[in-house]
Amino acid sequence: MLSQEQYSEQLYTEDEILLQVKQSIAAHGMPEVSVEPGYGRLLTMLVKLTRASSVLEIGALGGYSGICLSRGFTDGGKLTSLELKPEYAAVARRNMELAGFGDSVEYRIGPAMDSLKILESEGRKFDFFFIDADKMNYPNYLEYAIQMANPGAIIAGDNIFLRGRTLNTDRNGPAILAVRQFNEMIAKDDRLISTLLPAYDGLALALVK
């Protein structure tokens, strides 16, 4: 029997551009940990719904989520994408160009915490955040996002269940503790209106009041 996610996905026709992104990720020996297609479509919808024009992505990989986010832009928009590895950012940039978004993306290479500090010092503000990088820093990324949010901004955080490890009380490694802390912040912080979506590996969604 199909899982709920498999059932949902087989209703959609293959997306040639996103398929090409996945092929390039494999060809470069990169890990295939792009956002799940259903959440990619949700990112497009949310950017469009909120008419977000400045989007910050933490974790570019091969550009899959960058394309999904950019597809939501209405009258122009800019994606700032933070990526640790220059070789991954190069693949992401190429894929963004092939998807027609080469002129609307800016990559900042290096540890995202360093890039965030610089962006904050530049006074940058964003309408939309997609957090999808090293889990240890999820609480730090969330705090930066809240600080750099325009009112009404959306924050999305992927993989909040860590393939079940978040729920396993016998597992208490630093990344797991950090994601639990992130989820509690999302749920309890008075500056946010939020929910957690449990499909796939879990997606946290918050609106900054």
Ligand SMILES: C[S@@+](CC[C@H](N)C(=O)[O-])C[C@H]1O[C@@H](n2cnc3c(N)ncnc32)[C@H](O)[C@@H]1O
């Ligand atoms: C799950 S993948 C991102 C997937 C991408 N958002 C997508 O859906 O297409 C995580 C990415 O975060 C990057 N990353 C890991 N640690 C990082 C850090 N400290 N700063 C910036 N990027 C980091 C990895 O190199 C990897 O490309």
